[in-house]
Amino acid sequence: MGVFKAIFKNTRKPEGMLGKWMVSSMNHAHAAVADWGMDHVSALxxxxxxxxGCGGGRNARELxxxxxxxxxxxxxxxEISVQKAKRVNQYEIQSGRCRVLQGDVSQLPFGSEEFDLVTAFETVYFWPGPTDSFCEVYRILKPGGVFLIVNESDGMSLSDNMWLSAIDGLRIFNKTQLSIxxxxxxxxxxxxxxxxxxxxLCILAVRGT
Structure with a gap:
């Protein structure tokens, strides 16, 4: 396996030393697109x-x-992402405003209608389904709640093929596919x-009331 692919295979599920490096680097590399996405829910x-798919926890802290x-x-x-997110949000966890869990988006460990806002930054590329996973998001949202998806790849770039060949399990969806x-x-x-x-891409999907 080439060095490039060895590094970026950790994008999906960071593991080992390369995974620790990947999680830290993603906190910085994806900050601009994440903040752009968050601006779309500023009125909520x-x-x-x-x-x-919280990664290293930077976006949780910003939210x-x-x-x-x-x-x-x-x-x-x-597990590496969870550990990093806990360190990044240590103060918020101690104050009772934040908790960090390990789990699978296809079987979310939450009750129905628990959340006003669900966010997914640079992560739905790897979600099972993804319709089934989106159904799980719908389940945990309160009526009128918002699901925010933010992707740095729109499925329309010539560079997509490079990432698709480098990262196992990666699927880059365009806006029409995600809307479907x-x-x-x-x-x-x-x-x-x-x-x-x-x-x-930034997509806001609302659960009906």
Whole structure:
């Protein structure tokens, strides 16, 4: 296996020393697109947030900063990501505003209608289904709750093939495909912001009331 592929295979589920490096690097590399995505929900007032595929926990920390009245649960299926997210959010965990769990998006360890906002930054590329996983998000959202998807790849870039060959299990969906999956999961309202110049996507899907 080449060095490039050995490194980036840890994008899906970080493991070992390379995984620790990947998790730390993703906290910095994806910050700009994550913040762009968060700007789309700035008018919301969530009190319960789920951050799925939380990686190294940087976005969880930023969400807690932006929504000071909210509590947040971060979830990832990589043990290394969970450990890193706990370190990054140590103060928020101690104050009772944050918890970090290891789990699978296809079987979320939450009750129905628990959250006002569910976020997924640079992660749905790897989700099982993904319609089945989106159904799980729908289940845990309160009526009127919002599911925010933010992707740095829109499925329209010539560089996509490079990433598809380097990262096992990666699937890059375009805005039409993601909208279809969300419709299949019965989300009632879907809004897409497609930044074609930067090949990035932000999608807001609302659970009907």
């Amino acid at each position: 007032h969530p009190t319960m947030i789920a951050e799925l 807690l900063r932006r929504f000071p009245e909210a509590n947040l649960t971060a979830l990832d299926y990589s 999956f969300l419709n299949e999961a019965e989300f009632s309202s879907i809004t897409v912001d497609h930044d074609a110049a930067k090949h990035r």
